[in-house]
Every structure is written in C-alpha cells, then in structure tokens.
Amino acid sequence: MTQFNFQSLPDLAGQRLMLGFDGQTLNAELKHLIKNYRTGGIILFRPNIESADQLRRLCMDARKYALDQGLPDLFVAVDQEGGPVARLRKPFTEFPGNPHMKTLEDAREFARITASELSDMGINMNMAPVMDVAPPDVDSIMKDRAFTGNANRVSQLGTAVIHGLQRGGIMAVAKHFPGIGRTVKDSHFFLPELDAELSDLKQIDLVPFEAAKKAGVSGIMMSHILYPKIDPDWQASLSKTFAYDLLRTDMGYQGLVMTDDLDMKAINHDMDTCIQRIMAAQIDMALVCHAGPNIAEARDAVMRYLENDREMFESGRTCVKRIIAAKESFFG
Template sequence: MDKMIRHLAGQRLMLGFNGTKFNKDLETIIREYQAGGIILFKPNIVSPDQVAALCARAQAYAASLNLPPLFIAVDQEGGAVSRLSPPFTQFDGNPLIRTREQAAAFARITAGELKQAGINMNLAPVMDVVPPGTDSIMKTRAFPGNAEAVADLGTTVIQTLQSSGIMAVAKHFPGIGRTVLDSHHHLPELDVELSELKAVDLLPFEAAVRADAAGIMISHILYPRLDPRWQASLSKAIAHDLIRHTLGFDGLVLTDDLDMKAIDQDMDVCMARILASEIDLALICHQGPDIEKAVMALTRQLSSDPKARASGRMCVQRIYRYKEAYLGWKKPDRL
C-alpha cells in the first residue's frame, strides 16, 4: 500500500478502543492505521493520573514513528453526557446554564482539567435548539431558550475552551433539537424547509463559525427537504455545501459516531460518501471490524480516485492546521 495513501486515509479517522492503558490496540490504531485521533469514553477513564499517562504514552508513540500528534477527544458536555467521573469536576449540564458567567465557568474549569489529562478536543458544546413543549431527544443536553440564547451561551463555551487551548466542536449540525428519536437506535427524520432551519436551527451554528469553533459535528438525521436520499452525515448537500458554502466554515467537519444504528450502510458506502462530502474526520467510536473495514475502504477509494485524493490532501492539510495551532506541532516539509 502506498505510504501517502495510507496516511491520507488514517488521518481522516478518529477511533475508539478498549482499555485504560496504552496497549496493542492503540499501537495498531497509531502505527498501522495512522489515525488522526482517538476518542475516550468512560471505560477508558479511571482517574486524572491514569488518563494523563494513557494520553502521554499515545502521543509519545506517535512521535516516535514521526507521525503527527493525535487529536484526543471526549464528550464532556456536563450533566447527562459527562465521560469524566469524579474527582473531575461535575456540572449540572447545559439546561441549567442560564448566564454567560455560568457557561464560562463550566468551560474554564473543564478546559483546565482536560488539558491536564492530555485531552485536546471537547466534542461540545451542543448547539441544538429545543422548541418549548417538544419531547426532544436533546432536552437534557441543550441550553435553555431560543436560538439567540443558545448561540450566546454556546459561543461563550467555545471561546472559553479554545482560549484555554482545548478545541471545541459544535454539534449536531444542522440542528436536531426538534427530533424525538435517538439516532443511536433509529434514523430520525426532520421534514422541514431550509428556510425554517435558517430561521432557527442554523443560527447557533452561524454563531459558532463566527466564534472560530475548531469543529462542527454532523448529525445522522435525515432532512428530506435538503437531501431525500442521505442522512446529514453522509450528505454532500449538508456536510459540504451547507457548511462550507452557505456558512463559510473552514474548520474541521466531523461525523457523529458511524457505529450508530442511523447509519445502515456498509463501510464502503460510508467512506465513499465521506470522501465525496470532504468531511475531515469520520468517527468510529467502538473497537471492532468496522475500523479495519473503514481503513480498507478509504485506502481503496483514495488509491483509485484522483479527485478524492486531491480533496483528501486538502482535508488533511486542514487537520494539520489545527494540530499546529493547538498541539504544539510543526508540520515537516515531507508531509
């Protein structure tokens, strides 16, 4: 396999793994797959010292192979979605954050603890808008209030995290606050016009772009008025055209976890759609055969498609840019 193709494929993946220590699985993720990043969940985390040692070993191993440093991500929203248990500081969650001061305090304390643990990316904040009276899947995770309030609190979190050296990822584009089904188990559908999304749901994401959020995560929701065939995370119309052209975003675009039931496609199809949409990072959050399938699909398609290869280089250059900005890395001339 061509070394550059393998690198272009691997840097586009953010992968989960089993274990609380540096192990053979992480070695494979870094050495064989050359993954752009890893993602931590509760089973990977025992204590601040343990996770700091785990992250340091992973980064040292990547450096020993002359590979770029890893994005190391976690979902630390506070409240209902908190991967870091005590003694990490616990927060009540976004629904109880009502002021900029509260949002900034959450982000400042969280950023300090993430940085000390060796984590450099927070898959937060949630920027979904929950309409009053909606039994939304996001009701326990979203900021309270209308789109302007969500934008204000969310951008405070983004700016505070990033001023402390932690990349922030706004989610779940283009907005899932009105959905009542969980994409972990279903393929939810939101049948609304783009004009309605622009009037409400997109406003916080536009604010996130203005706040220079490092990343935006795409949902697995089907928006048939925008793309009748593909859910957002596999839709070029949403994951590329709407984000890059309409919103003017030039940061990192991430999928939600491709292990979710809302993605009922084989990895060849998923990776083809991700390449076509110029999504920067595909998340596969659980160890298993899907990881190797994704690596093989990406390498095959990058090898055979010059257009995918050209856009792939552009995506990896964007990944490098954030690794230089946040991870103290200088891209060597050979990359």
C-alpha cells in the same frame, strides 16, 4: 510538529479517522491503531477512564507514541458536556449540564474549569458544546443536553463555552449540524427524520452554528438525521448537500468537519458506502468510536478511494491539510 508526507496513502487515510478502542493503557490495540492505521485521533469513553493518574498516562503515552511513529500529534477527544454526557466523573468537576446554565458566567465557568481539567490530562478536544435548539413544545431528544432558550440564547451561551474552551487550549466541536433539537428519536438506535425546509433551518437551527463559525469553533460535528425535504437520500453526516454545499460553501465554514459515530444505529449503510459518501462530501474526519470490524473496514475503504479516485485523492489532501493546520495551531 512532524513534517507530514502528503503523498503517503496510509498517512492520508489514517489522519481522516478518529477511532475508539478498548482498554486503559497504551496497549497493543491502541498501538496498532496509531502505528499501522496512522490514526489522526482517538476518542475516550467511560471504560477507558479509571483515575486521573491513569488517564493522564494513557493520553500522554498515546500522543508520544504517535510522534515516535513519525505522525503529527494525536487529537485526543472526549464528550464532556456536563450533565448526562460527561465521560470524566469525580474527582473531576461534575457540572449539571447545559439546561442548567442560566448566565454567561455559568457558561464561562464551565468552560474554564473543564478546559483546565482536560488539558491537565493531555486531552485536547472536547465534543462540545451542543448547539441544538430544543423548542419547549417539542419532546426533544436533546432536552437534557441543550441550552434552554431560543436560537439567540443558545448562540450566546454556546459561543461563551467555545471561547472558554479554546482559550484554555481545548478544541471545541459544535454539534449536531444542522440541528437536531426538534427530533424526538435517538440516532443511537433509530434513523430520525426532521421534515423541515431549508428555510426553517436557516431561521432557527442554523443560527447557533453560524455563531459558532464566527466564534472560530475548531470543529463542527454532522448529525445522523435525515432531512427528506432537503436531501431525501442521505442523513446529514453522509450528505454532500449538507456538509459541502451548505456548511462549507453557503456558510463559508473553514474549520474541521466530522461525522458523529458511524457505529450508531442511524447509519443503515455498509462502511464502504459511508466512506464513499463522506469523502465525496469532503468531510474531514470519520468517527468510528468502538473497537470492531468497522474500524478496519473504514480504514481500508479510505485507502481504496484515495488510491483509485484522483478527485478524492486531491480533496482528501485538502482535508488532511486542514487537519494538520488545526493540530499545528493548537499543539504547535
């Protein structure tokens, strides 16, 4: 692993970003994100994937290029939950998804095979498992993506997936903290609200995330949901109350914390505001998953806050130390 310069503002800023891009090769756009923006990670979607050979070449080339630029190895992430959210399709193994996992062996088999296939491609992070609890009496937005059962059952199956992925060399990211299983609107298109007290979340929704923490999950993704009885002003992904006070301090989670995609419609703030909130909450990584002006705006905002706010510079170095430690633990 490259010796990291914790005094370099561009490097500190870039490691806080996980970015999407257009194309299926190490093209000029992707080189720009790595060389000039110093990005800490990239995330892949269906348009980035044509075949196994192409995907392997893309991932390996991007990771090597980062190292050649004096950067730590890249996070190369993908959403491979199975079912409706699986970026890798045939010839990769297609699983029916979390609602169809009935036994621990089902979960272990999914994790073992998925880890092997992702690792073979050069992918090192899976934005899975979904740890949301979807009650049967709610028309949950997550009903086709969540494990079936109560919080304890979700915890059992989810931690089996976490252990299996990470034993196979793939960093697991539990989502969507603090739980969106009781929401009915899609944060890709709306800002959903969940009118729950913190005591309600602790009784149900937070149980699987506590289990994920105990299982050593590499990352936790924040939801874009507004919980007005807990933080009336900011959705969880922009909320110090949720990311720092609840997840870091109260629950004691020491792994990576990241936002969901800041390009979603649930984010009704400009990018500068988003980055200010993310850095104040000491969220490690901001996801901007689609090519466009939001990427440049996010990077510029991180640079500006690191340069002009001493407290954000120091907390930012702490976040990047956590990112580098995670990379070293998985990539050596």
